[in-house]
Amino acid sequence: MAMAKPYIQQCKGNNGLDKYVLKEARGSSVEVYLYGAHVTSWKNDRGEELLFLSRKSLFEPPNRIRGGIPICFPQVGGLENYENHGFVRKLFWAIDQSPPPLEESNSYRTFVDLVLKPPEGFYKYWPQTYEFRLRVALTPGGDLILVSRIRNINRNGKPFTFTFAFYAYFSVSDICEVRVEGLETYYYLDNLKNKERCTDQGDSLTFESEIDRSYVGTPNKIAIIDHEKRRTYVLWKEGMPDAVVWNPWDKKAKAIADFGDDEYKRMLCVAPAVIEEPLKLKPGEEWTGSLVISCVPSSYCSGELDPKKILHG
Known part of the structure; x- marks a missing residue:
């Protein structure tokens, strides 16, 4: 039978x-809405959904879409007189x-280009x-x-x-069975403690309670390892030195109108971002930020993450 x-x-x-x-x-497949240039689905070649989308998510402008990969611009977080996380996720793109x-477009042939003015x-x-x-592009792999x-x-x-983030919601089996590698030893701003500066001491990041952190000056590669599903998300980012990690946990989840009470167990946000030092563009200047996400089978132990082995093994 010929391949489609x-x-x-x-x-x-x-x-x-x-x-x-x-x-x-x-x-494999990807879905992107013109409303917000919002990626709402990314499935592997077995049809498994890799992104989290809340069952309570509203697809009713001007409401936001909860889950997938929203774009935060011109700021991440809330500023006086500005929409929280920016307004482009609530506009219609063309x-x-x-x-x-x-x-880099020679590595793929399936893509769509959107623009917003x-x-x-x-x-x-x-x-x-x-x-x-x-x-938004999808590679043959x-x-x-x-x-x-x-x-x-x-x-x-x-x-x-401006500041910026690809605020990616990943689908996970159980947040308590997930760890993140690549952010250990880097300091972060704890948004639950009035942006107090802290540093991770462990060899990976695991989850036992609400988390809302902005890691600063992070490496270009971050891995999310899901033990139960035995798969790893590998994020390669360029132009975005920071990263947000967020999970609302049980109490906060119940307070979010467009989020299911128990959905915190099956999602994790890891968002490549520009936060600590806002970008400044002169007239005519352009900034580019890119993110490549792979999902590969894995069952690695903490501290033994080999990007070459993951991507090519």
């Missing part, structure tokens, strides 16, 4: 919202008909002029690639600063 060809399909999603489905020949070329009325929230381009490009097109000669 990769394809890209535009269709209607929840509540009639437009979305694009990317599918590779071996069966297909980018003529995106500038990307050098500030709509009328949004200058009151953030009085800057910008172009925000996002490429099933890796998910996100490439963000933000350009300052202010005509008044003024620069602007």
Whole structure:
């Protein structure tokens, strides 16, 4: 039987919202909504969902979508007079008909390009002029690639600063059976303790209670190891030196309207980000940040994570 060809399909999603489905020949797939340029699904070649999406998630603009991979811009967290985690996840994006070329695009052929320009009325929230381009790609091996490009097109000669995150919600078997490697020994801002600076002492990060941390100056590779499902998510990031780790645990989960009371057990947010030192773009300047996520079978012991073995073994 001939193997199916990769394809890209535009269709209607929840509540009639437009979305694009990317599918590779071996069966892996990605779904991205034009609302928020929001990736809501990433499945491997066995059809297993790799991202977490709350069963209570609202697909009703201007509400946010809870789960998947929302984009935080122009800030991560909440600032006075600004929407918490930014406003681009609540705007409708368009297909980018003529995106500038990307050098790394020779590693895949299944992708969609989205673009966002500030709509009328949004200058009151953030009085800057910008172009925000996002490429969502799927490799033949099933890796998910996100490439963000933000350009300052202010005509008044003024620069602007921003923070950013790909706020990825991963599906896990049991949060108590998960560990994260790559962040140990790096200091973090504890958002549960008024951004107190702390440092991990263990050889990996495990979870027993609510966590909300912003790790600073992290390595380009982070691994999420799910013991029960015997698989590892490997995150390769460029242009984003920081990383947020979040799980609301039981009490906070019950207080979140669009989040199930027990769903904290099956999700973990690890978000490549720019937080500690906001980026500053002069007019005409562009910033690029990229994320490649692989999901591979694994049963490694703490401290024995070999990226070459994981990616090619």
